[in-house]
Amino acid sequence: VYTPASKEERILAPAPPAEFVDRLMIRKIAPLSIGRSVVATREPNETIVLEVIKDLGLELEIIFNKGAVMVLPSGVNKATGLAAALEDLELSAHNVVGIGDAENDHAFLRAVGFGVAVANALPKVRETAGHVTNGARGAGVRELIEGLISHDAALLDTARQRIEIGADDGSGAVMQLSPRAGGVLLAGTSGIGKSTLATALTERFVEQGFQFCVLDPEGDYEDLEDVLVVGDAKSPPSSREIFDLLSKPSNNVAVNMLGIKTAERPNAFAKLLPELAALRARTGRPHWLIIDEAHHLLPHARDGTSFALPKSLSATILVTVHPDLVSRDVLAGVDTVLALGPEADKVVESFCGAIGEGVPQGVVPPPENKVLHWNRSTGDPARPISIERPRQERKRHIRKYAEGDLGDNSFYFRGADGKLNLKAQNLMMFLHIAEGIDDRTWEHHLRAGDYSAWFRDQVKDQGLAEEAAVIEDDDSLDPHRSRAAIAEAVHRRYTAPAD
Template sequence: KLILVTGRELPDLKEVFPELSIFDKVVAENGALIYTPGSEEERTISPAPSADLVDKLKKRGVKPLSVGRSIVATWEPHQATVLDVIKKLGLELEIIFNKGAVMILPSGINKATGLTAALSDLRLSPHNVVAVGDAENDHAFLRASGCSVAVANALPAVKETADLVTKSARGKGVEDLIHKLIKLDHLIARKRSRGVLLGTAHGKKIYLSPVETVLIAGSSGIGKSTLATALTERLVEKGLQFCIFDPEGDYDGLQGAVPLGDASSAPSKDQLLELIDKPDNNIVVNGLALKVDERPDFFAELLPGLGSVRYRTARPNWLIIDEAHHLLPKKREDTR
């Protein structure tokens, strides 16, 4: 999926770049307007500009002055006048800078909120987003994304925010990034805090990368499920979606997760796919109602649908398979 996140107003954007159809979503006006090129649907997620504000700015000689569906914009050095007018009118507005541009928006509206709204439409998680930026107004949505990238010509502060910095500037940097993504299928963020904290060793924090696979093994009763449960708590803290396959009901009542199935009723594939479609849902698939010899077939039946969701959305971010020998016996060939 391709999303454009910009401070520009939509009419201006269409004029300077008519090929908007290449994007699945466009977040314009620095997060205030969501546009779907395929259907040409537009919707704002913040109020229209105050008429008093626009009138006062014009009377104070602020120009150029652009008024969008929600945004009001001008250029430096008018920021002092803008701030003074906002203060005198008692409005709850923010000033956001963009390499000389001065953008006025309702408090709390930025590229991150706009991106969140667009991702909700697409049923995608911000953890699966690679975001690219270069200016002051990019900090919010870079921090909200799973992997943030600054192009080589970005402001120094933006480079500090980003996980990665491209070697090339501007569009060439983005082009190189896309080629790398296609080749590797993932990017490893340099900021270790992007991962899941496992614990400490020799005084250093150890993080689990989102692309790693973990095997928890050992004899019965030593706390394997307890450790896995602790891991889910860290996933919830990070907002990472997980799905647990629980053949023996060890995760019954797990906080932050929706239970599916119980000791008397087996979970269904349709229920699982309906729940997993929403990025905020974590799911425990309880197979206690199934006989031991039924469990491998049940798991094999669920995998294609779940694989399709992961292909489209890269979710759930984590699959946790408890008692793996129940669901993936060595003799099976159809669940590799």
């Protein structure tokens, strides 16, 4: 790799073995060109070259180039050279257009986001490429450049760039998300599986080599595989760390905002948006953004203010339980709606009402374990689709509930007379306060079933809620024993914060 600015060179492969070159000369191979890593000749010399490689027991590969015969170290080709250059440039192959015509271009054309073959390319090369120019040789290259100037990223809306999300239950057709279309709204009632579906989508991104960034107000994605987490319940995410990590295309990042006060998270998110937009404009990355709790980070209440909003929602997934509370400006950029749960029809109706658009045909609750899919731009009716569950089942998000700030979902110890107002913003604070309050206050909430209700409705832990309900119904337990039983149940499921 040669860097013009510094005039530095980095050799990516070893030099040809001296005994190999000597043997070819002895066999009077001509023409013969010896490079720093490549040995080149012409057909039909490949037969002798292969004999020499076999006789010497060397790990070398022969690659053809329309009559040229090139010998390289095993595993070295144009694709590996491109990968090394892109690493230095901090660019992703998904944002690269490649053009070729011969046998040695196959790996290279498969590696790039948009592979092009000129009209005179070999038939198999044209099959490998996603597009074939009308012009041959230099005319084809000129045609491609003019197309890029005219259409830019619109050329990249190919099957190689799209993400498969499921199959139409009726026709069996594969449903896809295009990074060049508008945004995606992923919505449904609480606890219905939005994060599970978002997790499945991240697996598709990883499989296809797309970089993604999750804006995570409540710490729901910190256990994702193939993700680096910035921030936690005690430490707000650092902008510098976020963008240092995102500078490497192979890094996927989850921005955990639990360490930021709930009311301050929209402002913190607004400060990140311009930097994310600038990075995407400069590098095309991260390829996908996932904005969780979009109604909180992009609220309708701040429309018309100086609140920074993205001008384009391409390759952006908005996850929310309240689409009607999301910024109208943002919703207007949504192209695809994925609605979950028995009230999926109401989700679509709420979205349409928010943007002032008529409800499409086919908006009925989907069958169990199906997702209602609607693409606004095609004009097709909404339809149920089947989506494969993620391979990684999401773990309990321990830190969110054990250490984070649940905000409006916190538990309040008020007592029988309502004279107290002790806020437990997470499970560990709940146990800490429970240990210190008087027995009468503890018993009041215990017998009212308040603990099991909070575990079920706010902590979203049905198992813990059921266990707490049994304790609440056990009149034989005195306050000391019931406290201990509740505490043991919580500690068994959740890890206490480090000292």
